[in-house]
Amino acid sequence: MLTLDKLHIVQGEFSLTADLSVPTGARIAVMGPSGAGKSTLFSTIAGFIRPTAGRILWNETDLTRMAPGDRPLSILFQDQNLFPHLSVVQNLGLGIDPKLRLSRADHARITQALARTGLQGLEDRKPAALSGGQQSRVALARALLRARPLLLLDEPFAALGPALKAEMLVLVAEIAAEQGTTILMVSHDPDDARSLCPDTILVADGKTLPPQPTESLLNNPPEALKAYLGP
Numbered sequence: 765m766l767t768l769d770k771l772h773i774v775q776g777e778f779s780l781t782a783d784l785s786v787p788t789g790a791r792i793a794v795m796g797p798s799g800a801g802k803s804t805l806f807s808t809i810a811g812f813i814r815p816t817a818g819r820i821l822w823n824e825t826d827l828t829r830m831a832p833g834d835r836p837l838s839i840l841f842q843d844q845n846l847f848p849h850l851s852v853v854q855n856l857g858l859g860i861d862p863k864l865r866l867s868r869a870d871h872a873r874i875t876q877a878l879a880r881t882g883l884q885g886l887e888d889r890k891p892a893a894l895s896g897g898q899q900s901r902v903a904l905a906r907a908l909l910r911a912r913p914l915l916l917l918d919e920p921f922a923a924l925g926p927a928l929k930a931e932m933l934v935l936v937a938e939i940a941a942e943q944g945t946t947i948l949m950v951s952h953d954p955d956d957a958r959s960l961c962p963d964t965i966l967v968a969d970g971k972t973l974p975p976q977p978t979e980s981l982l983n984n985p986p987e988a989l990k991a992y993l994g995p
């Protein structure tokens with residue numbers, strides 16, 4: 765279970781509170797107006813921003829002061845943060861060992877992750893020689909290899925076309941189900957939220973609300989969400 769315990773985040777003029785829990789294995793959409801603080805919330809959970817007050821817990825473990833790399837999570841952004849000078853295999857290897865000292869078993873796991881994400885044959889390509897969809901797959905394969913229990917998706921597939929995006933979301937859902945991964949996903953698309961996430965966290969007006977059923981939230985959106993979703 766992820767617990768945000770009386771969390772208070774301040775970035776200059778901007779401030780955001782969160783006091784909620786997310787059960788293990790849940791798939792939760794994170795929605796709210798532009799600038800409401802969705803990415804800031806993720807950066808705080810991932811450890812790139814230090815909260816002003818409160819705690820972040822994974823089960824009984826207090827993550828609040830833990831280094832980002834030690835936290836039990838992976839985060840995927842829109843720019844896939846792949847290393848441009850490294851091949852697909854090397855980028856994946858970094859998910860296992862930052863010094864790329866890989867055993868035969870590690871290579872076998874990489875081969876498996878490549879197959880799982882449909883990247884066979886692209887092992888030696890550099891990211892610049894991959895399509896956007898293929899880059900997304902590499903980032904997802906790396907997260908798969910890290911096998912952390914919590915996956916934060918900050919619109920990693922936003923630049924893809926609708927069909928490819930839907931395909932990636934299905935893949936995420938499959939992998940998450942296999943690994944029992946808990947997912948938080950920032951989404952601007954109500955259909956994505958509906959298809960992948962039974963519950964939604966709303967971020968608006970400086971507050972992060974606890975998860976509530978996605979369907980009823982979208983069918984009867986509060987003002988802040990109405991403006992964001994458009995007509």
Ligand SMILES: Nc1ncnc2c1ncn2[C@@H]1O[C@H](COP(=O)(O)OP(=O)(O)OP(=O)(O)O)[C@@H](O)[C@H]1O
Pocket residue numbers: 775776777778796797798799800801802803804805
């Ligand atoms: N380093 C910073 N210093 C001061 N303010 C910041 C900093 N980083 C972000 N902000 C502000 O914090 C607020 C939240 O930004 P954030 O990117 O988290 O919003 P968001 O909900 O993810 O928006 P979007 O949907 O447009 O991506 C914004 O008003 C932004 O201008």
